[in-house]
Amino acid sequence: xxxxxPRPKLNWRERLYLPAIVAGLAITFKHFKNMLLGRTxxxxxxxxxxxxxxxxxxxxxxxxxxxxxxxxxxxxxxxxCEFICPPRAIKIIPxxxxxxDRFAKVEKYPEEFDIDMIRCIFCGMCEEVCPExxxxxxxxxxxxxxxxxxxxxxxxxxxxxxxxxxxxxxKWNEKK
Amino acid sequence: xxxxxxxxxxxxxxxxxxxxxxMVSYAVYAERxxxxxxxxxxxPNRVGPAGLFQPIxxxxxxxxxxxxxxRNVNTFYYWLAPCLAVMPAIITIAVVPFGSTLFGVPxxxxxxxxxxxxxxxxxxxxxxxxxxxGWASNSKYPFLGGIRSSSQMISYxxxxxxxxxxxxxxxxxxxxxxxVRYQIEHGWFIAPFIGDWTNxxxxxxxxxxxxxxxxFAIAIFAETxxxxxxxxxxxxxxxxxxxxxxxxxxxxxxxxxxxxAMITGSAIMVTLFFGGWHFPGIPDGSRGWVFGLINIAVFxxxxxxxxxxxxWVRWTLPRFRYDQLMRLGWLFxxxxxxxxxxxxxxxxxxxx
Amino acid sequence: xxxxxxxxFALLMLIFGGxxxxxxxxxxxxxxxxxxxxxxxxxxxxxxxxxxxxxxVLVYAGAVMVLFLFIIMLLNLRVEEQRQINWLxxxxxxxxxxxxxxQIFFVVGHFxxxxxxxxxxxxxxxxxxxxxxxxxxxxxxxxxxxIGVLVLVATIGVVLLSRRERR
Numbered sequence: 001x002x003x004x005x006p007r008p009k010l011n012w013r014e015r016l017y018l019p020a021i022v023a024g025l026a027i028t029f030k031h032f033k034n035m036l037l038g039r040t041x042x043x044x045x046x047x048x049x050x051x052x053x054x055x056x057x058x059x060x061x062x063x064x065x066x067x068x069x070x071x072x073x074x075x076x077x078x079x080x081c082e083f084i085c086p087p088r089a090i091k092i093i094p095x096x097x098x099x100x101d102r103f104a105k106v107e108k109y110p111e112e113f114d115i116d117m118i119r120c121i122f123c124g125m126c127e128e129v130c131p132e133x134x135x136x137x138x139x140x141x142x143x144x145x146x147x148x149x150x151x152x153x154x155x156x157x158x159x160x161x162x163x164x165x166x167x168x169x170x171k172w173n174e175k176k
Numbered sequence: 177x178x179x180x181x182x183x184x185x186x187x188x189x190x191x192x193x194x195x196x197x198x199m200v201s202y203a204v205y206a207e208r209x210x211x212x213x214x215x216x217x218x219x220p221n222r223v224g225p226a227g228l229f230q231p232i233x234x235x236x237x238x239x240x241x242x243x244x245x246x247r248n249v250n251t252f253y254y255w256l257a258p259c260l261a262v263m264p265a266i267i268t269i270a271v272v273p274f275g276s277t278l279f280g281v282p283x284x285x286x287x288x289x290x291x292x293x294x295x296x297x298x299x300x301x302x303x304x305x306x307x308x309x310g311w312a313s314n315s316k317y318p319f320l321g322g323i324r325s326s327s328q329m330i331s332y333x334x335x336x337x338x339x340x341x342x343x344x345x346x347x348x349x350x351x352x353x354x355x356v357r358y359q360i361e362h363g364w365f366i367a368p369f370i371g372d373w374t375n376x377x378x379x380x381x382x383x384x385x386x387x388x389x390x391x392f393a394i395a396i397f398a399e400t401x402x403x404x405x406x407x408x409x410x411x412x413x414x415x416x417x418x419x420x421x422x423x424x425x426x427x428x429x430x431x432x433x434x435x436x437a438m439i440t441g442s443a444i445m446v447t448l449f450f451g452g453w454h455f456p457g458i459p460d461g462s463r464g465w466v467f468g469l470i471n472i473a474v475f476x477x478x479x480x481x482x483x484x485x486x487x488w489v490r491w492t493l494p495r496f497r498y499d500q501l502m503r504l505g506w507l508f509x510x511x512x513x514x515x516x517x518x519x520x521x522x523x524x525x526x527x528x
Numbered sequence: 529x530x531x532x533x534x535x536x537f538a539l540l541m542l543i544f545g546g547x548x549x550x551x552x553x554x555x556x557x558x559x560x561x562x563x564x565x566x567x568x569x570x571x572x573x574x575x576x577x578x579x580x581x582x583x584x585v586l587v588y589a590g591a592v593m594v595l596f597l598f599i600i601m602l603l604n605l606r607v608e609e610q611r612q613i614n615w616l617x618x619x620x621x622x623x624x625x626x627x628x629x630x631q632i633f634f635v636v637g638h639f640x641x642x643x644x645x646x647x648x649x650x651x652x653x654x655x656x657x658x659x660x661x662x663x664x665x666x667x668x669x670x671x672x673x674x675i676g677v678l679v680l681v682a683t684i685g686v687v688l689l690s691r692r693e694r695r
Contacts, residue, residue: 021493028214028492035213043218253555289655290582297582300590304562307594311555311601319601326598330591350657506690 055139060122062140063115064162065155066133072103073159074134077110081126081135089119090126113155117143136162184281192269192285195476200435201231203483207435210487235428243424246313253312258422258429261305264298265436271295272443273353275453275472276460283453283472284353291352292344295444296337299399302437303329306401306408306418309430313421321417324498325401325408331505332398332405338513339392342384342520343448352444356452364451365389377527384519389449391513396441398505401434402486404493405501442482443475450478534574541567554600558593565589579657 013019034040044051068074077094095111097104126135138161145151153161205220205227212219221227245254271291275283288294303326310322343365344350347358359365363378365385398405409417419430446452453460453475459467496504540563547560565588572581637643664672 024492025488028488031216032210032213032488035216040216042216288578289657290578293579293582293586297586297590300586300594303590303594304559304597307597307601308555308559322601323598326594330594333591349655502690507687510687 052139059139060124060137062117062138062143062153062161063120063122063124063126063135063158064138064140065113065135065158066162067159067164069164071164072106073109073155074132075110075113076106076132076134077108077113078131080129080131084125084129086123086125087119087121089116089121090114091116110155113158115153115158117145117151117153118148138162185285188281188283188285189270192274193266196266196269196436196439197432199439199476199479200432201235203435203439204234204431205230206483207487207490210484211491214488214491238425238428241424243426246315246421248314249421250312250314253308254421255426257305257309257312258426258433259305260308261302261433262429262436264302264305265433265440268295268298268440269443271352272440272447273356273452274443274475276468277462278468278472279465280462282353283468287351287353290350291355292340292350292448295352296333299437299440300329300333302399302433305430305433309422310418313418315421317414317416318418318420321408321410321414321420325418328398328401328405328407328501328505331502332395332509335391335505335509335513336395336399338510338517339388339395340448341513341517342388345517345520345524346381352447352452355448356454359451360454364449364454366449377523380523381520384516384523385449387512387516388520389445391509391516392448393445394509395505396445397486397489398501400437400441400486402438403490404496406495407498407501410495438483438486439479442479442486445482446475446478450482534571537567537570537574540564541571554603555597558597558600561596562589562593565593577656579660 031040065073065075077092079092079094082088082090082092091112091114092110093112094108097106097109103109122137124137127137140161143151208230209219209227219227220230223229223233245251270285271288271294273282273284273287277283306325306329307322310318310320310325313319343355346365347355366389397403401408408414409419411417414420419427422430453471455471455474458470458474460471544560544563544567548557548564551557551560565584569581569584569589572578572584
């Protein structure tokens with residue numbers, strides 16, 4: 001079934017078309033003038049002005065590993081994050097902790113922990129799945145590099161971004 | 177005497193070419209800034225102070241891009257088309273008086289007695305570049321763009337030509353320098369209050385003059401393929417139109433041609449309707465070279481103001497549909513321009 | 529006008545005039561014709577006939593040939609390029625052209641006024657646009673008016689034809 005859309009009846013002033021053009025030109029000129037006089041402020045000049053201070057708490061930036069207050073890497077190399085990661089950006093090579101080590105009771109630690117930041121989609125699933133609360137999405141967003149190799153964050157880099165997390169982080173508390 | 181003429185002409189040609197080309201590159205910059213400001217953005221502001229060196233960066237970008245020739249194009253015409261697109265727009269400026277005199281040399285490259293006809297003749301050659309680009313690209317969207325552009329330009333040349341006839345009825349001579357001289361004596365065509373404002377016939381003549389200005393301006397918009405009449409290069413419909421298959425400097429030449437056409441169009445409008453290089457209270461170059469320079473500056477300031485209007489309109493109005501464009505040209509502006517000639521002729525015969 | 533300019537434009541005209549016939553590609557032919565017209569316009573201008581020269585460009589190169597090109601572009605050019613040359617017709621055409629050329633040389637050779645060198649043209653002091661206008665509105669007023677009416681009728685006809693059919 002075809003629907004005929006009725007054309008609106010225009011009076012002579014609308015049919016003349018010019019008043020509408022002039023009105024439109026007036027609107028655009030108003031915008032031009034306000035911008036020229038600096039009354040409109042919508043653009044943030046990025047490298048000079050940053051929005052770091054106004055980032056919301058739930059912002060998901062670069063994933064990072066954290067240490068606890070004793071300086072131990074919290075990660076126990078369970079590889080859950082590697083398993084859950086949708087774009088498969090995480091690669092973990094676990095290793096055994098020698099028995100004479102201070103933290104020998106933990107058994108495993110990540111020998112290597114790589115996150116390919118070209119692949120990472122900042123979904124935050126690694127953070128959600130982590131049983132040890134060892135990986136977090138931080139607020140770093142400017143992740144750059146000249147080569148693909150540079151864009152892979154190794155363990156040192158991840159720990160550097162992550163820093164130290166004190167105490168037990170009760171991230172599920174409000175959901176219990 | 178002859179060698180003096182040749183040397184001054186060459187100097188003028190080089191100067192005006194340099195001026196036009198630099199104006200083109202800054203028109204592109206201005207277009208980006210104006211469009212940004214109208215849309216509450218900032219536009220290019222990084223290269224140099226307030227982004228003023230952006231045209232140089234653009235030029236390097238376009239020069240360093242890969243100059244790609246698609247396999248199935250008609251190579252000779254594919255290469256010829258960009259050159260043909262630039263040439264007419266720049267040649268047209270030869271007859272436009274862009275200043276009074278400087279050290280006794282008239283500031284017009286060729287003051288021919290068929291001035292305005294020369295402008296139309298050369299401007300009408302501009303369509304070849306676009307048509308050939310569309311045809312030689314051997315691709316459907318450029319082809320549609322070429323077809324659209326040729327029919328559009330032929331249609332609007334009529335209203336363009338008819339719209340200026342009232343002016344030459346008044347001036348009685350096709351030279352563009354005499355148009356300017358007439359306006360200095362009798363006031364600008366668009367603003368008769370400059371000069372002798374007590375003459376009632378002049379006020380009566382203003383009405384057809386404004387009509388003819390509007391028709392001429394709209395026809396110039398159509399001739400230079402600017403929005404709201406940019407159907408030959410409608411990005412949303414034709415993926416870029418006639419220049420789709422072009423890259424690097426060849427694409428830049430089309431771009432250059434479009435902006436050069438806009439500048440010459442503005443220059444002709446300034447000459448015909450806005451008194452050329454004349455500004456009330458400023459004497460011409462015979463009083464000293466300073467005034468000669470000021471006259472040139474006045475002319476180019478007027479041109480720049482009109483270019484701003486071009487951009488302002490472009491970022492305000494949506495594109496016309498193709499049948500609307502053709503109907504507007506043939507059934508509306510053509511008739512208005514025709515009737516306008518009769519009105520002016522009637523007023524003139526009554527006034528004498 | 530220096531003679532070398534005359535020869536340049538005359539040769540340009542002749543070469544591209546020949547190219548119109550020789551080219552197998554209709555678009556190339558049309559463009560050659562445009563260049564030929566431009567050469568002709570330049571020759572007109574060298575005779576101080578600016579108006580005729582510029583009208584030549586405006587009407588033929590700017591309007592008529594664009595329409596030609598417009599139509600040619602819509603043709604299937606492959607068919608045109610693959611067409612066999614009819615050598616008999618070509619020979620006939622060349623023969624006719626040669627006969628015409630010989631005739632022209634013969635007539636011009638026997639025409640007394642053409643045998644002497646013409647004096648150099650004085651630089652015209654009057655406006656040729658004005659002259660043509662004055663001539664059209666005095667001596668040839670009636671034919672001019674008739675042509676005007678004819679063109680007006682044609683224009684109205686075009687407008688009528690381009691109107692949409694009312695249902």
